[in-house]
Amino acid sequence: MAEARWSGEQRCISLRVNGRSHEVEVPVHATLATVLRDGMGLTGTKIACDQAACGACTVLLDGRSIFSCHLLAAQAHGRSVETVEGLADGDALHPLQAAFVEHDALQCGFCTPGMLMAIVAALRAHGTLDRPQLIAAISGNLCRCGAYPHIVEAVLSVMSGARDLT
Numbered sequence: 001m002a003e004a005r006w007s008g009e010q011r012c013i014s015l016r017v018n019g020r021s022h023e024v025e026v027p028v029h030a031t032l033a034t035v036l037r038d039g040m041g042l043t044g045t046k047i048a049c050d051q052a053a054c055g056a057c058t059v060l061l062d063g064r065s066i067f068s069c070h071l072l073a074a075q076a077h078g079r080s081v082e083t084v085e086g087l088a089d090g091d092a093l094h095p096l097q098a099a100f101v102e103h104d105a106l107q108c109g110f111c112t113p114g115m116l117m118a119i120v121a122a123l124r125a126h127g128t129l130d131r132p133q134l135i136a137a138i139s140g141n142l143c144r145c146g147a148y149p150h151i152v153e154a155v156l157s158v159m160s161g162a163r164d165l166t
């Protein structure tokens with residue numbers, strides 16, 4: 001785990017991240033997004049607005065998508081977190097990641113981790129996604145590059161397969 005350079009009042013919390021248990025010292029005021037990135041080296045989770053407005057920091061908390069910039073890490077104590085780093089199986093991309101590549105569903109890629117995690121959460125809730133469900137699922141995730149048509153195309157392209165996408 002990366003060495004964090006925290007100062008100020010701290011607290012030790014337990015987190016299960018991508019299936020692995022961790023004990024982490026975190027500042028009481030630090031957000032989950034900051035701790036994932038700066039404390040654990042999981043920089044796939046992005047911080048853009050830092051005020052729960054863009055979805056770049058979306059991760060799963062106990063299976064539900066949340067904006068990790070809007071939750072104190074201490075509030076995640078004892079809970080399970082999934083980040084984009086947990087999607088791939090070794091060198092094999094998750095089918096959704098592969099579809100994003102195949103359909104050119106990103107430009108800068110800054111929104112991509114959050115988009116993927118929001119889509120995975122919706123897939124777990126619905127089993128599969130039709131176009132309206134998909135659009136609703138990513139309605140809290142902004143793409144400044146305007147890649148939305150390709151993102152929708154990519155996700156719908158894998159909906160008919162028999163693979164487990166969650």
Ligand code: FES
Binds near residue numbers: 068
């Ligand atoms: S960085 Fe968290 S919602 Fe924008």
Ligand code: FES
Binds near residue numbers: 105
């Ligand atoms: S690909 Fe650049 S913000 Fe979405």
